[in-house]
Amino acid sequence: EADIYQTPRYLVIGTGKKITLECSQTMGHDKMYWYQQDPGMELHLIHYSYGVNSTEKGDLSSESTVSRIRTEHFPLTLESARPSHTSQYLCASSGRTGGSQPQHFGDGTRLSIL
Amino acid sequence: AQSVTQPDIHITVSEGASLELRCNYSYGATPYLFWYVQSPGQGLQLLLKYFSGDTLVQGIKGFEAEFKRSQSSFNLRKPSVHWSDAAEYFCAVGAMDNTDKLIFGTGTRLQVFP
Numbered sequence: 057e058a059d060i061y062q063t064p065r066y067l068v069i070g071t072g073k074k075i076t077l078e079c080s081q082t083m084g085h086d087k088m089y090w091y092q093q094d095p096g097m098e099l100h101l102i103h104y105s106y107g108v109n110s111t112e113k114g115d116l117s118s119e120s121t122v123s124r125i126r127t128e129h130f131p132l133t134l135e136s137a138r139p140s141h142t143s144q145y146l147c148a149s150s151g152r153t154g155g156s157q158p159q160h161f162g163d164g165t166r167l168s169i170l
Numbered sequence: 171a172q173s174v175t176q177p178d179i180h181i182t183v184s185e186g187a188s189l190e191l192r193c194n195y196s197y198g199a200t201p202y203l204f205w206y207v208q209s210p211g212q213g214l215q216l217l218l219k220y221f222s223g224d225t226l227v228q229g230i231k232g233f234e235a236e237f238k239r240s241q242s243s244f245n246l247r248k249p250s251v252h253w254s255d256a257a258e259y260f261c262a263v264g265a266m267d268n269t270d271k272l273i274f275g276t277g278t279r280l281q282v283f284p
Contacts, residue, residue, distance in 0.1 A: 098276040150270040161213035
């Protein structure tokens with residue numbers, strides 16, 4: 057059973073606020089990912105990390121930033137939230153070997169910017 | 171570039187009926203293929219995966235999928251659908267660049283009538 061946790065599950069907040077979405081995993085996975093998913097739509101990769109101190113931009117441009125100071129923790133930050141950031145954000149992780157390990161997902165954070 | 175196509179946006183079946191969800195991929199070599207399921211408000215759960223070997227793979231919840239290289243397909247099947255199977259189903263192909271990145275299809279929403 058995968059153990060990956062996202063907090064908060066739901067967040068409604070005003071424009072201009074700084075937001076941090078938390079993601080933690082207890083499996084010791086090296087690779088972690090952030091996806092953005094609009095309702096009823098596919099997932100778009102916005103950030104990923106190979107390991108500690110590694111962060112890369114994903115396929116979809118995002119104004120958010122990420123950090124990876126500890127293996128288990130991969131927070132996503134929006135410095136100044138805007139209504140266009142309203143979406144669901146999903147965090148995932150995968151094991152050491154490349155190209156063959158499935159990703160394990162958290163339950164997501166549904167973000168609404170007023 | 172790799173891509174995944176799920177031709178059916180929305181499928182409706184009666185409880186107890188059989189199910190087949192279609193997935194076609196574009197990739198030159200043998201890909202890593204996955205099926206995920208997403209219930210409303212939740213993250214993605216891995217149903218099954220194909221890496222190599224037997225082209226018929228068994229997954230959780232009674233699902234199976236068959237890899238057909240000649241058709242570039244990886245269709246998901248279930249002989250008898252339960253009402254609890256209503257969800258969004260995503261097919262994905264693994265990027266062959268040692269990142270474990272996934273390319274997702276646009277998903278198929280399954281509705282089950284009693």
